[in-house]
Amino acid sequence: xxxxxxxxxxxxxxxxxxxxxxxxxxxxxxxxxxxxxxxxxxxxxxxxxxxxxxxxxxxxxxxxxxxxxxxxxxxxxxxxxxxxxxxxxxxxxxxxxxxxxxxxxxxxxxxxxxxxxxxxxxxxxxxxxxxxxxxxxxxxxxxxxxxxxxxxxxxxxxxxxxxxxxxxxxxxxxxxxxxxxxxxxxxxxxxxxxxxxxxxxxxxxxxxxxxxxxxxxxxxxxxxxxxxxxxxxxxxxxxxxxxxxxxxxxxxxxxxxxxxxxxxxxxxxxxxxxxxxxxxxxxxxxxxxxxxxxxxxxxxxxxxxxxxxxxxxxxxxxxxxxxxxxxxxxxxxxxxxxxxxxxxxxxxxxxxxxxxxxxxxxxxxxxxxxxxxxxxxxxxxxxxxxxxxxxxxxxxxxxxxxxxxxxxxxxxxxxxxxxxxxxxxxxxxxxxxxxxxxxxxxxxxxxxxxxxxxxxxxxxxxxxxxxxxxxxxxxxxxxxxxxxxxxx
Amino acid sequence: xxxxxxxxxxxxxxxxxxxxxxxxxxxxxxxxxxxxxxxxxxxxxxxxxxxxxxxxxxxxxxxxxxxxxxxxxxxxxxxxxxxxxxxxxxxxxxxxxxxxxxxxxxxxxxxxxxxxxxxxxxxxxxxxxxxxxxxxxxxxxxxxxxxxxxxxxxxxxxxxxxxxxxxxxxxxxxxxxxxxxxxxxxxxxxxxxxxxxxxxxxxxxxxxxxxxxxxx
Numbered sequence: 001x002x003x004x005x006x007x008x009x010x011x012x013x014x015x016x017x018x019x020x021x022x023x024x025x026x027x028x029x030x031x032x033x034x035x036x037x038x039x040x041x042x043x044x045x046x047x048x049x050x051x052x053x054x055x056x057x058x059x060x061x062x063x064x065x066x067x068x069x070x071x072x073x074x075x076x077x078x079x080x081x082x083x084x085x086x087x088x089x090x091x092x093x094x095x096x097x098x099x100x101x102x103x104x105x106x107x108x109x110x111x112x113x114x115x116x117x118x119x120x121x122x123x124x125x126x127x128x129x130x131x132x133x134x135x136x137x138x139x140x141x142x143x144x145x146x147x148x149x150x151x152x153x154x155x156x157x158x159x160x161x162x163x164x165x166x167x168x169x170x171x172x173x174x175x176x177x178x179x180x181x182x183x184x185x186x187x188x189x190x191x192x193x194x195x196x197x198x199x200x201x202x203x204x205x206x207x208x209x210x211x212x213x214x215x216x217x218x219x220x221x222x223x224x225x226x227x228x229x230x231x232x233x234x235x236x237x238x239x240x241x242x243x244x245x246x247x248x249x250x251x252x253x254x255x256x257x258x259x260x261x262x263x264x265x266x267x268x269x270x271x272x273x274x275x276x277x278x279x280x281x282x283x284x285x286x287x288x289x290x291x292x293x294x295x296x297x298x299x300x301x302x303x304x305x306x307x308x309x310x311x312x313x314x315x316x317x318x319x320x321x322x323x324x325x326x327x328x329x330x331x332x333x334x335x336x337x338x339x340x341x342x343x344x345x346x347x348x349x350x351x352x353x354x355x356x357x358x359x360x361x362x363x364x365x366x367x368x369x370x371x372x373x374x375x376x377x378x379x380x381x382x383x384x385x386x387x388x389x390x391x392x393x394x395x396x397x398x399x400x401x402x403x404x405x406x407x408x409x410x411x412x413x414x415x416x417x418x419x420x421x422x423x424x425x426x427x428x429x430x431x432x433x434x435x436x437x438x439x440x441x442x443x444x445x446x447x448x449x450x451x452x453x454x455x456x457x458x459x460x461x462x463x464x465x466x467x468x469x470x471x472x473x474x475x476x477x478x479x480x481x482x483x484x485x486x487x488x
Numbered sequence: 489x490x491x492x493x494x495x496x497x498x499x500x501x502x503x504x505x506x507x508x509x510x511x512x513x514x515x516x517x518x519x520x521x522x523x524x525x526x527x528x529x530x531x532x533x534x535x536x537x538x539x540x541x542x543x544x545x546x547x548x549x550x551x552x553x554x555x556x557x558x559x560x561x562x563x564x565x566x567x568x569x570x571x572x573x574x575x576x577x578x579x580x581x582x583x584x585x586x587x588x589x590x591x592x593x594x595x596x597x598x599x600x601x602x603x604x605x606x607x608x609x610x611x612x613x614x615x616x617x618x619x620x621x622x623x624x625x626x627x628x629x630x631x632x633x634x635x636x637x638x639x640x641x642x643x644x645x646x647x648x649x650x651x652x653x654x655x656x657x658x659x660x661x662x663x664x665x666x667x668x669x670x671x672x673x674x675x676x677x678x679x680x681x682x683x684x685x686x687x688x689x690x691x692x693x694x695x696x697x698x699x700x701x702x703x704x
Contacts, residue, residue: 145552146566149547149552150566151568155573155577166556169557
């Protein structure tokens with residue numbers, strides 16, 4: 001077993017996470033966490049859908065921001081995909097998708113304020129980077145034969161429309177629909193920085209202890225996502241996309257003076273702004289790196305590694321819930337519901353809820369990341385095992401799990417896990433906004449203190465860290481010859 | 489029009505010479521069959537000739553080169569993409585013009601598959617897919633036909649009627665065929681390929697099937 005590279009890699013990552021646990025701040029600090037948790041679940045089973053009309057508006061805004069953001073990101077991403085061969089374009093896309101939606105929102109909030117454009121761009125920009133990458137991969141995989149059989153002299157556009165698009169259409173449509181689901185989650189959490197979507201309503205309900213209101217919101221969100229195949233229809237899409245901009249809300253008008261000040265003053269490093277010149281820049285940067293970036297990077301990495309392994313464990317435990325090799329249809333349906341809930345709840349919302357209940361530490365973040373990502377990977381792996389045909393006399397129970405199924409799906413399990421490594425790190429950084437000392441915490445503090453120059457440098461550091469992990473993850477996947485489809 | 493003089497045709501695959509150097513002189517009006525066992529280099533030769541003549545040829549590659557998601561009409565229409573403007577092609581993708589519809593339909597009548605005009609080629613059988621690629625080559629209407637096993641998936645009567653069609657529609661043609669009988673009945677000149685070289689080059693009137701069998 002130890003000679004297998006996949007097992008060795010897994011053990012190395014397990015060891016790193018265990019060492020990380022020694023340094024991590026894992027604790028439950030709330031005085032009565034279980035009572036709070038009990039109250040919360042009581043709220044979920046006694047949802048109050050009629051407490052305020054704000055709930056329906058928030059739901060509508062969430063859908064509207066998702067549609068406009070994903071549509072804009074999709075169009076921009078498609079155009080970028082056409083020139084994705086060029087290295088600068090690839091680097092640009094890697095950079096814009098390495099910055100989390102919430103960071104983009106925090107940046108735009110500083111100069112556009114609470115204008116709808118802030119929320120739309122916060123989704124559209126990182127999504128454009130992701131769409132560009134995935135669309136270009138899909139276009140690359142198109143069958144090259146029809147192109148070779150074309151009459152010479154056929155225009156580039158005609159050739160593209162006839163030989164590439166039809167071949168890629170279904171895949172691109174499936175992926176875009178899937179991204180729309182991700183967009184709904186992104187849109188919901190934008191509320192946490194003050195945009196009028198579900199997150200805003202959730203935070204308000206929680207802070208007043210209105211658990212039944214929060215429960216109603218969560219249930220409506222699950223229904224919204226679970227019924228997507230029913231209401232997202234190709235024929236209705238133009239209606240949604242053209243209509244959505246009218247439901248983003250008024251927000252507050254853009255003050256163009258702020259926009260100008262942000263770019264010409266706010267984000268200029270303080271020593272330069274104060275005329276200290278380049279000599280003052282070094283101590284400023286040193287201070288920023290040692291006191292904020294370094295601790296932020298350290299905590300982000302520790303938390304990411306622990307959450308990654310916890311995600312792996314949850315995935316391996318969760319996939320039998322929906323695999324048709326175990327139990328009857330009743331238990332499998334219950335398993336499906338559990339995994340849908342785990343993966344439809346954005347990790348940010350899960351972390352927020354657990355943090356309210358258990359008090360600040362890394363624990364809520366680890367549990368939130370593991371539940372959400374474990375739900376996604378468990379769902380994908382479980383579905384994969386259901387297509388495996390076992391011999392009629394295959395062992396059952398734990399032996400079936402350990403001898404027949406896990407060895408068969410372990411490689412694709414690792415592929416998904418390493419694919420999500422970068423996503424987990426991006427989320428880990430952003431969870432700092434909730435008060436865990438990852439990079440997001442330092443970004444948020446810098447913004448609170450109106451030191452946008454420092455915030456921008458820290459966001460840049462975060463982006464570079466994500467790009468680094470993404471590269472490392474891709475290297476490991478290539479080294480172990482693991483292949484996967486994109487997930488979000 | 490003048491014929492084609494292909495000289496110095498060579499191809500290598502991972503350092504190993506698979507074709508040539510060989511020369512082939514094609515006179516206008518000639519219908520050449522390339523015969524020889526599989527792996528002899530017939531497909532490579534067709535590809536090399538296609539690279540030389542490019543603009544003036546109708547091509548039926550062995551892989552057919554159909555776009556599975558598009559309908560039979562659109563796959564056939566692709567034979568004339570170079571003759572229309574981009575906007576015309578784009579509109580046709582969404583809603584074909586009546587004249588093109590009629591033209592393609594007439595062509596499909598000859599191939600016996602008008603009822604499939606709007607079916608995506610992904611859901612067609614192997615023989616039907618092959619006939620779509622033939623339809624595309626006919627619609628292209630170039631002066632020379634280059635075809636690689638164009639009737640391999642068709643049954644006897646259909647193979648014969650398609651070969652007749654190809655013979656009547658193209659004045660000059662070079663067709664790779666493994667079926668010796670078809671080669672003798674529909675082509676005027678037989679070129680046998682063996683180990684990447686021309687091993688036989690004779691008017692088909694002077695040959696019988698057994699002369700060709702020695703190549704296999």
